[in-house]
Amino acid sequence: MIGIQPAQCAERVRILYTGEPYPGVTPYVFMKAEPLLIPTPVIASQDYLNYIFTLKEIKRSVRLYMPRSYDSLVGSYNVIILSDSNVASFTASHLKWFRESVHDDGLGLAMVGGHETFGTLGSHADWGQTPVGEVLPVETLVGRIGGGRVTILGEDNVFIDSIPWRSNLPFLQLYYCNIVLPKEGSDTLAIDMIQTGDNQGWENPFFSTWVHGKGRTFAFTGDWQFGWGAEFIRWEYAPDFAINLMLYLAGRKLPEDLDLVHTLRSRLATLSYRRSIMESMIAFVEKFGANPRVINEATAEVDDAGNRAIDLYLEVEFVEALSAVNEALNLMDRAEEVADRVKGNALIWIYITEWLVTTATVMFCGFVLWTLMVRRRLYSEVSTTRLGRYGNR
Template identity: 25%
Template sequence: MQKKVLIAGESWMSYTTHVKGFDSFYTSVYEEGVGPIRTAIEQAGYQVDYIPNHHAPEKFPFTMEELKEYSCVILSDIGSNTLLLAPDTFSKSIRKPNRCQLIKDYVEQGGSFLMVGGYMSFTGVDAKTRYGQTPIKDVLPVECLDIDDRAEHPEGVVPVIVKEHEAIKGLPKEWPHFLGYNKTKATAQGEVLVTIDGDPFIAVGEFGKGKSAVFTSDCAPHWGPPEFVNWEYYNELWKGILDYLTK
């Protein structure tokens, strides 16, 4: 029987104003960045359910029973407010479960969790994402900063393996470059396996009966450039992390 994985996030909408002399007009577009990581995980033998950002406020699981259908939950570029402020709570002042607390409890009861980096991961752009101020901080193998945590590297920066581990078994020493990442701090509760510019890049940890991991850059552009997405080891990277977490 296939193990099921839930991915939430990795989508966005853009609304653009075009000015042409006296006149202006507007265009809008909806885009997803989940394709590469979703394909990699499916090719590794997992069944993937995907919830884009605009559906997550209502459709991300509210109960432990729903979460336990999954062997792993992945949050990628989705802010904590999207999970905390369900429409009924924000618009109608109705109490709903704290889904950040739910993820923490899910891990401690034996589930697995992966946070992938981006402008709306960890602490995030303008410190708006703020997972370090939620219960999820207790099941992360790194510590989130209290400020905007983006480490922008337009010149490119290359990850370095610092510890052998089954989650990254078979990956080469030479990696493609990245254009940025979320800066975090190592903790005693986690193992840093790969660093980037001296900061955690891939880290893992065990919490209660479950496991969690972080990948502190994008799984796709813009921080994850085509050189990474098209890397011959891209699929193997995600397979190794998921196999370790759900073992």
């Protein structure tokens, strides 16, 4: 599994993404839009977004989406992600399977921080005391976090070299992380010079990796989404970081022309998002009785070009794929114009109905007002009141 796969390999990397894949903007969103990856989300974080998920919901997610057997795990996935995943979310069998899948069957594993991973803040179980701790490239420490300036070290590492790092990136200036110790034989690819708390001056492993048995593991002691990673997730190359990390852990060849691939990935993601919005538009116009046939015909052309771009991307024909995705985006522009016209035609009857109802209401009220106040049709003549008769004497 660690050996680099042939460049012309269209097999997708299958990912078991546990922890906090959603809601919000997370690396899972980037992976879901990436043709090379097939992520499966499993909620396993108990503290995410101020306990948005109950323990019952977490247990249900694990029960429904976690593999039911070890053979199912190694047969269905290439990489396991523990992104602020809580030890208590998993069974003892799951923890054992994670270790064995890396050591014996060559799966990749990434642990990404937050205070529910590594040693945690002390309110949750320490991952280092589980079977997973054996395959991590770092030793965990309970209840110790800190923040400092991050320095990238491993420029000769193929994964680190695949990302355009700059020392002035905002998230590198102060990044909080779990305090850990490097294990002998591990490669520290970045350090966080701790400037806060009792650990000031400690060069903390920030990115670490090693090969354990047949598989590779990666430790990211900071977080990669909102919280400690709020600046990181806004970074232009955060999607490339997450995608390339999955390819690296799966033993796949990383793209060499990052600028080209970054542009291609961005446009494929844009196409995917716009296509999902188009589906919502089609459902909207159908609710108002409009015929979406012309929209479906326009989007079919988009899908043909988009699928051709994805096929070329999977075949590592990046230049041709970029041309195809640009064609798909141009076709999407026209499809959106068609959808706007159909939506306008569907809504015109609503506007006409509203206008007729409003006009009829105004005319009726005007007629009633004219009848009562001008014609006085409901008034009748009465005799002079007693007060009037006696008042004239």
